[in-house]
Each structure stands twice: as structure tokens, then as C-alpha cells.
Amino acid sequence: MRKIFTFFFKNHPSLIVIFACLFFCVSVSIAQHHTSNDKPNIIYILVDDMGVGDVGVFYQNQRKNQPRIYTPQLDRMAEQGALLAHSYVNAPVCVASRSSLILGVTQGHTTVRDNQFDKAIEDNYTLANTLKQAGYTTAAIGKWGLQGQGGKKNWIAHPLKRGFDYYYGYIRHSDGHEHYPKEGLYRGTKEVYDNYTNVTPDLDKCYTGDLWTARAKQWIIDHVRKNHATPFFMYLAYDTPHAVIELPTSAYPAGGGLQGGLQWLGKPGKMINTADGNIDSWMDPQYANATYDHDNDPKTPEIPWPDVNKRYATVVSRIDQQVGDLLQLLKDLNIDSNTLVIFTSDNGPSQESYLNEPYTPEFFKGYGPHDGIKRDTWEGGIRVPTIATWPKMINRGTVVTTPHMSSDWMATFLDAAGLKAPARSDGVSILPSLTGKGEQLPTQVYIEYFQSDRTPRYEDIEEGRRGKRRNQMQVIRVGNYMGVRYDIKSASDDFEIYDVVNDPKQTQDLGHTPEMVTIQQLMKERVLQLRKPDSAAPRPYDTAYVPSLKDDIEQQPGQITWKLYQMNTPWVANPAGMRPLHTGHSKILQVPSKVITKDALIVFEGFIDVPIDGAYTFYLQTGGKAFVRIHDIPLIDQDYGYVPRTETSETILLKAGVHPVRVFYKPGSDNSIKLEWSGPDFTRKAVY
Known part of the structure; x- marks a missing residue:
């Protein structure tokens, strides 16, 4: 059997020596260019089943002389920040989409796929626990659905166990179908939790869209007043406009921010200032008496909108007001300039059957100029309305046309905080696209x-x-x-x-x-x-052999390339976009002698020559932490929770030919690292 090693890039040792000092300065600058004072606060607003066509600036404003929804606050947000025109979710349904978002990986790599509602999200790096390592206080408010089956004792993936310091909302997936937890259509069966305490008995007449907004506002107020020097990350996940499309109790309170809009009162029976009147009763006046040309004949009288469409438009406009209220709060607290706010949806628009009058997104064309809805992988099911503001860094009126996925937000947020994402993450930072600074690395939409x-x-x-x-x-x-x-x-x-x-x-x-x-x-x-099979979500292509690279690859037998970086992360990071401090070549997998700091990260790059189609098992043992990829497949993870010098193995189906291998290694108590493999026609031996 032949073994072939080669380089991913041509190297120039003389230049590396000359510019070593320069590279050191550049690397330190990239990895540590933020101080705790200029790390932005981050708010990620995720709504449920709002299509790309439901938002004015994306599509509704084009619907002249047609039924339309008005979203002036979101339109203004886009004017003041960035509109992301090719924004994709990782799956066209909420639980899978949110799983990939929280973990920063595609659906080819997460353990929550398809419709696995209430399945526990794996214990690994998340948006929350990585940002905590960057010095952030973290909060999740609203819908979760990734906690694990059963009651509280079985909620192994409660938000507080996945990196959040505070949680308030619906834990279970199906609870998010109801927007009045105490008195709604599913009376007595829905539960809202404050951390681990069920607070539903106190939530008289609390419309969840208002409840989550008021709670989020109060949490931000309390945090800024008590911990103003500490940046915060908030995951604000609405359950509207999805499912029952219930109406609020009353008109939106006047004003917004500190003194107006929704307010948290915190009194049982009167938790928020809209907890009065009648539930499911208030219709937005701009839609209450709306009529339309139902037969496209101007000679016949227009007829009233169907009630379900009035409801949907009211709820979307309510979300628009809630976002505007929150943005006003940031201004009132004087933190808006350095707060990165993202507004987006978890998938395309839904066809709802929870009411007597079913709702379809046809009336407003919630899928916009595309085909497909929720659960479709046509553009209408996976392209979502995404807006970003960060006045300090994002120019007004920015339009981002490069594609990105929701799994890119982990790398993006960590980049804003001055850190590189874990090597496990599939995403890339889209800060260059948002700010116009730096080179944008491509996103793999999958x-x-x-x-x-x-x-x-x-x-x-x-x-x-x-x-x-x-x-x-x-x-x-x-x-x-x-x-x-x-x-x-x-x-x-x-x-x-x-x-x-x-x-x-x-x-x-x-x-x-x-x-x-x-x-x-x-x-x-x-x-x-770029994917890894999961037995819980079988695919017809799971047993296909991973294709090799083409034969015209530049090859140099018997060598690998290593690159040394200085990284101040507690995890094995992906140094994409950084220049190494040192680089070199070796015939075996070993830590180079140039490792002089505990913050070192070494990336080994090479190729293996697979002799025949078959199943190959790889074995890794290190004294530190490591992450191995073949192509873009996460083969072995010895990073999160790894006990040094514990062997890990994984089997993969490979087609005969040349395959690229990357080993990301962070030295620990010792610099040992050993990668071996075995195959159909040979016993276990060293890869490098």
C-alpha cells in the first residue's frame, strides 16, 4: 500500500523566517483585538415560522394594491443596519434549525435532526458556553424544545446545562403552540419556567409575545444596572407567529424602551402591563376592516380579509412593535451603539391547521418571490428574513448578498468577542460581510x-x-x-x-x-x-463511500505540513483566516519544537492514500486536546470534555484514492499525539 502526503498550500520557509515577527503581531492582534470594554452586547431575536416574504423590506412593501403586512420597525432596523439577502437556516423545521444554530454545526453533524422534537441537544460547545468563556453573561428567553424527554429530572439539556446563566420560557416544544400558557386553547397543559420553577399559575392573561419581550427588557435593565462592565448575550426565541395565531389582549402600550411599551411588573396575576382585558381579542385596526379584490375584477366589490389572515397580520405587526420596543430600550440605556442585534426566523412560513379556519401563507405570499414553505427545501422553506444592527460597526443601509447559514452565528459572535470558534464548528464569521472590514471566507450552504x-x-x-x-x-x-x-x-x-x-x-x-x-x-x-451519518436519522446515502480527491493533486510523498498559531481559547480553535507564527514539514505526526507557549495551536495537514473502497477505523490519543477532520467530516472530537491520553476511535467509509486529513491540536500536560488507522487489507498502524 502507498501512503501519500502533500501540502495544502505551497510554503516559503525563507519568507516565514523574515516575517515571523510580523506574523506574531498580526496573529495576536486578530486573536486579542477586543478588550472587555469593547466587546459588544449580543441579542439574537428568533421568531417562529415567519417567512422571508412576511417582512416589509424583504417583500411585503412590493405588494402594491394587494393584501400586505406592515413592519415599519423592522424596515427601519434594516435601514439603520444590514439586510442579509441570502440568509439560510440549517433546516426547514424549528427543532433541527435551532439545534444547528445553538451548536454552530450543519445538519450533517448535529445529533438533533429532522423532527426530533424535545430531543436533548448534545453536551458540547454552544453559543452560550463559548461566549461565557469570552466573558459574557448569558440569558435565554422564550422557546427552547431541546431539553430531553420527560419531566424536569430528565431535562439533561435544560438551557442552564448548556451554558446559559438564566432561562425564562417554554421548555417543551409543543408548549410553544399556545400563546396564552394559563388560559389558552390548551388550558392547563402548558408550562413556563423561570430557570427550574414552573411559574405558569402567576401568568394570568399573559400573551407570550408580550411576556417574552417584557421579561427580556427587564433582564437587560437589571444586567446593565448591576453589571454594566460585563457584556451580555441574549437568545430571545419567540413562539409567534406559529401555530394557533392567537391575538394579544390589547393595543401595544404607547412609547417604548425604559418608560413605555411593554413593562415587566412581576406581580402574580399581573406580571406584565398587558395582562388585562380579554385574551385573544385585540385585532390591529389597520387590518380589522381590511378588504381585498378576491376575484381580480375591479368591477366587483372587494370583500373583507378572512379572519385568520387578519390574525396573522396582527401577530406579525405585534412582533414588529416588540422589536422596536427592545431597540428603543438599548438607546435609553445608552448601549445601542455597541450592541449587535440580529433579527431572523427559524424556517419558512407555515401552513397552520390549529384554528377552525386554516391558515396558509398564500394570502400574503409569506415565501416571497420563491417556492416552498416550512418543511420544504426550496428557497421559500429555507431562506429567511435576517437583519443585523451594530451602529458602532455596521454601516447604515448595508446589503449583504453573500450567502450564509444560521450555523455561522457562533463563529460570528465569537469573532466579535475577539475569539476564534471551536474547530468543531462548521460556520465562518460573517463580520467581514457585515462591517466591510477584512476578507469574507465562504460559507458552505448544506x-x-x-x-x-x-x-x-x-x-x-x-x-x-x-x-x-x-x-x-x-x-x-x-x-x-x-x-x-x-x-x-x-x-x-x-x-x-x-x-x-x-x-x-x-x-x-x-x-x-x-x-x-x-x-x-x-x-x-x-x-x-461534508456530512456524517447518524443512525437516529438514517439517509439513503449513509452507506455510500466518501469520494476521494481528483488525481491531479500536487503530491509529495512522506511529508505533512504543520502550522503553529497562538490562540487564547480554552478550546481547540479553527484558525481560519489567520496567518501562522511558524510553519514547517515533518514525516511523522509530532509537536514541533517551536511550541513555546501554553496558548499554542498546531494544525497538521496532509493526505492519506486509501488503497481500496472500504471501512477504515481511525484511533486518536493525545496529551492535550484535538479535533480531526477528513475532508470536512468531523471524524474524531477530543476537545469538549476530553480526558487526556484516552483513546477515541471512529470508523468511516472511504473510496479508494487520496483524502485530505487535518488534525487541530492544542497541547496539554504533555505534547504527545498519536493517530493510527486500520483498514480492510492492513492492520492498525500510524497514519503519520
Whole structure:
């Protein structure tokens, strides 16, 4: 058997020596350019099932002489910050989407996939526990649904066990279908928790959209007054406008911020200032008497909007007011300039059946200029309205056209805090796109999902995909081209390929054109080179061998490349975008003698030559912490919770040929590291 090692990049040792001091300064600057005083506060606002077409600045404002929803606060937020035009979720359903967001990994790598509601999110790096390491106080308010099955004793993934210092909201997924926890349609069955205490008996007439907003405002006020020097991260996850589409009790309180808008009163029976009147009763006046041309005939009288559409518009406008209220609070507290606020949704718009009058997103075209809804992997199901403001760093009127995924936010937030993301994270920082400073690394848009239903048969959906069976679905984007597969039977199935920049409705399938032959093959190979099978979410391509690289790779037998960085992270970090302090070559996997600091990170890069198609097992043992990838597949994780010198093994199906391997290593009590493998035709031996 041959073993082939080569470089990912050409190296120039003489230049490295000359510029070593310069690289040191650059690396330290990148890794430590923030002090505790200029780390931004971060607020991530996530709404439930709001489509990209539901927001004015994204689509509703274009609907002249048609039924439309008004979102002036969100429109103003976009004017004052950045509109992200190609923003994708990691899955077209809430639980999987939120899992990838919290963990910073794609659906090819998380343990919560498909519709695994209330499954415990794994104990690993999260948005919260990484930002805590960066000096942040963390809070989660609203919907969770990732805690584990059963009662409190079985909630092994309660937010307080995944890095949050404070939690207030619905723990269980199905609770988020009800917007009045005490008196709503599901009276007596829903529970709101303050950390571990069920506080539902105190929540008379509390509409959850108002409740979460008031609680979030009060938490921010208390934090700023008591810990003003400490930055905070808030995950504010609404359960509206999803499901029952219940109405508020009353009009939005006048004003906003400290003195106006929603206020937290904290008194049992009167927890917030809108906890009065009648539940599910207040209709926004701008929609209450709205009429429309139902038959597209100007000669016939217009008719009133259906009640369910009035409800939906009222709830979306209520969310708009809640966001404006929160932004006003930041101004009143004089922290708006250095607070990064993200507004987005967890997936595309939903077709709801919880009321007597079912709701579909057709009336307002909540999917915008796209096809597909929640549970579809067409653009309408996975592209979401995303807006970012950070007055200190993001210029007014910024429009980001480069694609990104919700799993990029971990790397982005840590970058804003002055740290690199864990090597486990699949995301890249999108700060360069938001701020216009630095080089934007590309995001790999990848989605996989299973759902046995069909794409709806709406008249404005392309005829060929109306009622299309979903089943196993998969999406990958290469440049402007989005590859989509529905009802997948095997890894060899072709992708439908669309230029989603110039054809956002995905009307022209380019998948079988001569120009797409190379892209078609690339997509089929890449989806196997960037995911890891999970037995709890089986796929028809799980048993396919991971393709090797092409034969025209520059090769140099018997060598690997190592790169040394200085990283002040407690985890094994991904130094993407950084310049190494030192670099060199070796014939064996060993820590270079140039390691002189406890903050060292070494990245080993090389290639293995797999002799035949088969299952190969890799074994890793280190004295510190390490993370191994083959292609972009997370092979072995010896970082989070790893006990040094404990062996970890993993088996992977590889096709014969050359495969890239990267080992991210953070030395510990000793510098030992050993990576071995075994295969169908050879016994266990060293990889390097």
C-alpha cells in the first residue's frame, strides 16, 4: 500500500523566517483585538415560522394594491443596519434549525435532526458556553424544545446545562403552540419556567409575545444596572407567529424602551402591563376592516380579509412593535451603539391547521418571490428574513448578498468577542460581510432533512413541484447554484440545479444541461465529503463511500505540513483566516519544537492514500486536546470534555484514492499525539 502526503498550500520557509515577527503581531492582534470594554452586547431575536416574504423590506412593501403586512420597525432596523439577502437556516423545521444554530454545526453533524422534537441537544460547545468563556453573561428567553424527554429530572439539556446563566420560557416544544400558557386553547397543559420553577399559575392573561419581550427588557435593565462592565448575550426565541395565531389582549402600550411599551411588573396575576382585558381579542385596526379584490375584477366589490389572515397580520405587526420596543430600550440605556442585534426566523412560513379556519401563507405570499414553505427545501422553506444592527460597526443601509447559514452565528459572535470558534464548528464569521472590514471566507450552504408529506399545491408554486413528494431532501449551494434533491433514493440521484441569484423562484432546472456536468458531479461528491451519518436519522446515502480527491493533486510523498498559531481559547480553535507564527514539514505526526507557549495551536495537514473502497477505523490519543477532520467530516472530537491520553476511535467509509486529513491540536500536560488507522487489507498502524 502507498501512503501519500502533500501540502495544502505551497510554503516559503525563507519568507516565514523574515516575517515571523510580523506574523506574531498580526496573529495576536486578530486573536486579542477586543478588550472587555469593547466587546459588544449580543441579542439574537428568533421568531417562529415567519417567512422571508412576511417582512416589509424583504417583500411585503412590493405588494402594491394587494393584501400586505406592515413592519415599519423592522424596515427601519434594516435601514439603520444590514439586510442579509441570502440568509439560510440549517433546516426547514424549528427543532433541527435551532439545534444547528445553538451548536454552530450543519445538519450533517448535529445529533438533533429532522423532527426530533424535545430531543436533548448534545453536551458540547454552544453559543452560550463559548461566549461565557469570552466573558459574557448569558440569558435565554422564550422557546427552547431541546431539553430531553420527560419531566424536569430528565431535562439533561435544560438551557442552564448548556451554558446559559438564566432561562425564562417554554421548555417543551409543543408548549410553544399556545400563546396564552394559563388560559389558552390548551388550558392547563402548558408550562413556563423561570430557570427550574414552573411559574405558569402567576401568568394570568399573559400573551407570550408580550411576556417574552417584557421579561427580556427587564433582564437587560437589571444586567446593565448591576453589571454594566460585563457584556451580555441574549437568545430571545419567540413562539409567534406559529401555530394557533392567537391575538394579544390589547393595543401595544404607547412609547417604548425604559418608560413605555411593554413593562415587566412581576406581580402574580399581573406580571406584565398587558395582562388585562380579554385574551385573544385585540385585532390591529389597520387590518380589522381590511378588504381585498378576491376575484381580480375591479368591477366587483372587494370583500373583507378572512379572519385568520387578519390574525396573522396582527401577530406579525405585534412582533414588529416588540422589536422596536427592545431597540428603543438599548438607546435609553445608552448601549445601542455597541450592541449587535440580529433579527431572523427559524424556517419558512407555515401552513397552520390549529384554528377552525386554516391558515396558509398564500394570502400574503409569506415565501416571497420563491417556492416552498416550512418543511420544504426550496428557497421559500429555507431562506429567511435576517437583519443585523451594530451602529458602532455596521454601516447604515448595508446589503449583504453573500450567502450564509444560521450555523455561522457562533463563529460570528465569537469573532466579535475577539475569539476564534471551536474547530468543531462548521460556520465562518460573517463580520467581514457585515462591517466591510477584512476578507469574507465562504460559507458552505448544506441542508439535509426528511419529511414524508408533500409540497403544497398553491397556484403560484411552479406546476411541476405542486404536490411533490418530499421524503429525503438535500440541498447544497456552489457559488450562485443551488442543488436540490427530493425523494432521494441513492447517492447517485441527480440534483436539480438552479441559479438562485438570477432565478430566485427556481424556475429553470439546469441540472441536465452540458454546462452543469461538472457542477452536478461536484455536488454529488461534496455532500458526502461534508456530512456524517447518524443512525437516529438514517439517509439513503449513509452507506455510500466518501469520494476521494481528483488525481491531479500536487503530491509529495512522506511529508505533512504543520502550522503553529497562538490562540487564547480554552478550546481547540479553527484558525481560519489567520496567518501562522511558524510553519514547517515533518514525516511523522509530532509537536514541533517551536511550541513555546501554553496558548499554542498546531494544525497538521496532509493526505492519506486509501488503497481500496472500504471501512477504515481511525484511533486518536493525545496529551492535550484535538479535533480531526477528513475532508470536512468531523471524524474524531477530543476537545469538549476530553480526558487526556484516552483513546477515541471512529470508523468511516472511504473510496479508494487520496483524502485530505487535518488534525487541530492544542497541547496539554504533555505534547504527545498519536493517530493510527486500520483498514480492510492492513492492520492498525500510524497514519503519520
